[in-house]
Amino acid sequence: xxxxxxxxxxxxATIGILGGGQLGRMLSVAASRLGFQCHIYEPGAAPPAxxxxxxxxxxxxxxxxxxxxxxxxxxxxTYEFENVPTASLDALEAIRPIRPNRRALAVSxxxxxxxxxxxxxxxxxxxxxxxxxLATLNAAxxxxxxxxxxxxxxxxxxxxGQARIMTPADAPAAWEAMNGAEAVLEGFIDFSHxxxxxxxxxxxxxxxxxxxxxxxxxxxxxxxxxxPARLSPGQxxxxxxxxxxxxxxxxxxxxxxxxxxVTPQGQTGGLIVNEIAPRVHNSGHWTQAGCxxxxxxxxxxxxxxxxxxxxxxxxDVVMENLIGDDVAQVPDLARERNTQIHLYGKxxxxxxxxxxxxxxxxxxxx
Amino acid sequence: xxxxxxxxxxxxATIGILGGGQLGRMLSVAASRLGFQCHIYEPGAAPPAxxxxxxxxxxxxxxxxxxxxxxxxxxxxTYEFENVPTASLDALEAIRPIRPNRRALAVSxxxxxxxxxxxxxxxxxxxxxxxxxLATLNAAxxxxxxxxxxxxxxxxxxxxGQARIMTPADAPAAWEAMNGAEAVLEGFIDFSHxxxxxxxxxxxxxxxxxxxxxxxxxxxxxxxxxxPARLSPGQxxxxxxxxxxxxxxxxxxxxxxxxxxVTPQGQTGGLIVNEIAPRVHNSGHWTQAGCxxxxxxxxxxxxxxxxxxxxxxxxDVVMENLIGDDVAQVPDLARERNTQIHLYGKxxxxxxxxxxxxxxxxxxxx
Numbered sequence: 001x002x003x004x005x006x007x008x009x010x011x012x013a014t015i016g017i018l019g020g021g022q023l024g025r026m027l028s029v030a031a032s033r034l035g036f037q038c039h040i041y042e043p044g045a046a047p048p049a050x051x052x053x054x055x056x057x058x059x060x061x062x063x064x065x066x067x068x069x070x071x072x073x074x075x076x077x078t079y080e081f082e083n084v085p086t087a088s089l090d091a092l093e094a095i096r097p098i099r100p101n102r103r104a105l106a107v108s109x110x111x112x113x114x115x116x117x118x119x120x121x122x123x124x125x126x127x128x129x130x131x132x133x134l135a136t137l138n139a140a141x142x143x144x145x146x147x148x149x150x151x152x153x154x155x156x157x158x159x160x161g162q163a164r165i166m167t168p169a170d171a172p173a174a175w176e177a178m179n180g181a182e183a184v185l186e187g188f189i190d191f192s193h194x195x196x197x198x199x200x201x202x203x204x205x206x207x208x209x210x211x212x213x214x215x216x217x218x219x220x221x222x223x224x225x226x227x228p229a230r231l232s233p234g235q236x237x238x239x240x241x242x243x244x245x246x247x248x249x250x251x252x253x254x255x256x257x258x259x260x261x262v263t264p265q266g267q268t269g270g271l272i273v274n275e276i277a278p279r280v281h282n283s284g285h286w287t288q289a290g291c292x293x294x295x296x297x298x299x300x301x302x303x304x305x306x307x308x309x310x311x312x313x314x315x316d317v318v319m320e321n322l323i324g325d326d327v328a329q330v331p332d333l334a335r336e337r338n339t340q341i342h343l344y345g346k347x348x349x350x351x352x353x354x355x356x357x358x359x360x361x362x363x364x365x366x
Numbered sequence: 367x368x369x370x371x372x373x374x375x376x377x378x379a380t381i382g383i384l385g386g387g388q389l390g391r392m393l394s395v396a397a398s399r400l401g402f403q404c405h406i407y408e409p410g411a412a413p414p415a416x417x418x419x420x421x422x423x424x425x426x427x428x429x430x431x432x433x434x435x436x437x438x439x440x441x442x443x444t445y446e447f448e449n450v451p452t453a454s455l456d457a458l459e460a461i462r463p464i465r466p467n468r469r470a471l472a473v474s475x476x477x478x479x480x481x482x483x484x485x486x487x488x489x490x491x492x493x494x495x496x497x498x499x500l501a502t503l504n505a506a507x508x509x510x511x512x513x514x515x516x517x518x519x520x521x522x523x524x525x526x527g528q529a530r531i532m533t534p535a536d537a538p539a540a541w542e543a544m545n546g547a548e549a550v551l552e553g554f555i556d557f558s559h560x561x562x563x564x565x566x567x568x569x570x571x572x573x574x575x576x577x578x579x580x581x582x583x584x585x586x587x588x589x590x591x592x593x594p595a596r597l598s599p600g601q602x603x604x605x606x607x608x609x610x611x612x613x614x615x616x617x618x619x620x621x622x623x624x625x626x627x628v629t630p631q632g633q634t635g636g637l638i639v640n641e642i643a644p645r646v647h648n649s650g651h652w653t654q655a656g657c658x659x660x661x662x663x664x665x666x667x668x669x670x671x672x673x674x675x676x677x678x679x680x681x682d683v684v685m686e687n688l689i690g691d692d693v694a695q696v697p698d699l700a701r702e703r704n705t706q707i708h709l710y711g712k713x714x715x716x717x718x719x720x721x722x723x724x725x726x727x728x729x730x731x732x
Contacts, residue, residue: 011696011709029395032418035709052398052418289658292706292727310703314681314727330377337676340658343377343401356401361658361680
């Protein structure tokens with residue numbers, strides 16, 4: 001990297017964000033606090049991030065001309081959506097730096113590459129095996145056992161492209177659900193709860209982690225994140241060390257979400273890496289209510305080459321997602337004490353759609 | 367008011383904001399959290415609020431056609447700038463409600479009307495007298511004494527349009543400084559410090575106040591606001607009661623800033639009203655760091671007909687303004703612990719110009 005690219009962005013610079021959903025929206029707001037403007041690139045019309053951004057480009061992710069014009073108009077490029085086509089990233093990167101880098105994207109776009117990367121670092125993951133047809137699925141079930149879960153290796157999140165396998169007899173239906181796509185079979189982990197670490201690495205290589213939060217999912221979608229998480233002091237340290245090892249191995253710049261299963265016992269203090277997300281993460285939304293610098297600003301600081309901010313937690317917080325019709329509760333939530341509402345400005349309510357979240361602040365620290 | 371106007375605005379509605387400076391910018395960000403979009407009306411090009419708003423109209427405050435089109439495009443109108451011409455307000459109000467209402471604007475646009483209103487409520491102000499020429503100034507000095515301060519009755523803030531009178535001999539120069547504008551002579555108050563109360567009143571008449579902050583000015587511009595303020599428990603109650611009396615008397619909807627002098631002794635527990643501002647206020651910026659709902663969101667909730675939010679303070683905070691060249695400190699401030707930076711996205715640094723502020727969070731409460 002040349003010295004010019006290492007220089008911090010000055011206030012007034014423009015940050016390009018691939019993806020115009022709620023993460024892009026909250027990144028744009030955070031960028032404004034540091035005096036930056038944002039340019040959103042999003043295929044869908046009227047994106048939520050567009051309500052609070054200086055500029056929006058509406059074009060598909062494979063429109064190379066639109067991508068090049070977008071890159072020319074910004075000083076650095078980041079993303080809230082990690083499944084951008086490789087050719088598009090090539091076109092963008094020829095013009096402006098993309099942060100986090102391509103390696104982080106490559107690893108997180110493909111579940112097997114991700115697990116190979118994590119186990120290569122000496123970290124624990126669920127047992128896993130590549131599945132390309134019913135025969136390899138049956139062989140994988142024999143090795144890993146049941147219950148297990150079959151997932152497409154690409155483009156799945158929030159429970160999409162997944163099938164549970166409770167007994168070997170479930171294999172044909174599960175393989176059918178993959179629609180012919182390459183998949184990975186993951187063994188079930190006997191875990192007591194899930195935590196996540198929201199970690200950041202600056203352009204200077206410095207690392208900062210938020211206090212881990214404890215996650216509860218409903219129907220495959222994050223429901224709540226509670227701070228503090230149930231972790232021993234040793235596990236809390238391990239969680240941060242795991243995140244730092246991942247960040248350093250990827251020469252990562254920005255915020256990364258690391259989901260960890262907490263098991264009764266096992267390697268690395270009983271913590272097993274579930275998955276990583278190379279971006280701000282739903283389980284880090286609580287930082288908006290309990291820290292001087294939230295995950296969105298931390299990400300902007302990192303990609304802008306600024307020093308990482310102080311994310312020390314100064315309150316206990318419970319974040320709760322508003323999914324689909326949950327948003328009808330807003331008039332009641334607006335009357336609740338200690339409750340911070342965040343709506344995403346999405347016009348249409350759909351089942352399973354993330355419409356907003358609330359942060360409930362419990363004063364003082366436990 | 368018809369029932370339709372009393373109904374809370376639904377997420378997705380558009381809020382019109384007169385003025386595109388830093389207050390409009392932070393109001394627009396707060397509105398986005400509740401799912402609203404903002405349309406900014408601002409005479410100046412490239413306003414700071416435009417970086418985080420869905421729409422901007424660039425037109426003078428006396429362009430009635432532009433004002434009418436703006437009003438038609440929004441659901442409710444508010445302002446960060448209270449010196450909008452009366453004819454313009456008439457045109458806007460014929461189309462959409464303006465909150466806070468015209469009475470609040472009329473009272474705060476004219477210093478003598480403001481003081482008459484406050485003393486009419488039984489509240490203490492500095493002694494004052496109307497000045498229209500050198501003769502009335504000399505008579506006023508004879509009655510009020512020196513030191514005193516002469517201020518234009520309209521359009522002055524941040525120390526503009528003011529002249530100090532230390533002895534009667536200063537009268538001619540002070541009157542000259544008014545450029546022929548009507549003025550008010552205010553007696554000096556022997557106060558130990560200044561506090562301000564950021565108060566809000568909802569469409570349903572409910573009132574909520576933030577904990578008072580203690581203000582320090584430099585060169586006539588707010589320098590710091592510190593929470594908690596030095597106030598006795600009785601004074602803290604009095605401060606809130608004073609604010610509530612003002613809000614109720616004006617049938618006010620929105621956030622109001624009330625500056626109070628704290629004197630060694632006197633009426634109403636030693637608190638004397640300095641001035642009121644019918645909008646979010648610089649001395650309320652600390653609420654971004656120490657409360658679940660900040661003053662900007664509180665204002666949006668009020669004008670949208672939502673319930674007022676919970677502004678209970680859960681941390682000690684010191685807000686410091688970044689004026690003019692202070693903004694050059696940002697690279698150092700970015701490394702400070704407990705420090706939240708807010709820059710306003712203003713392209714040009716000028717002496718005395720508010721470029722941003724920082725909130726320093728002291729964990730726990732004193």
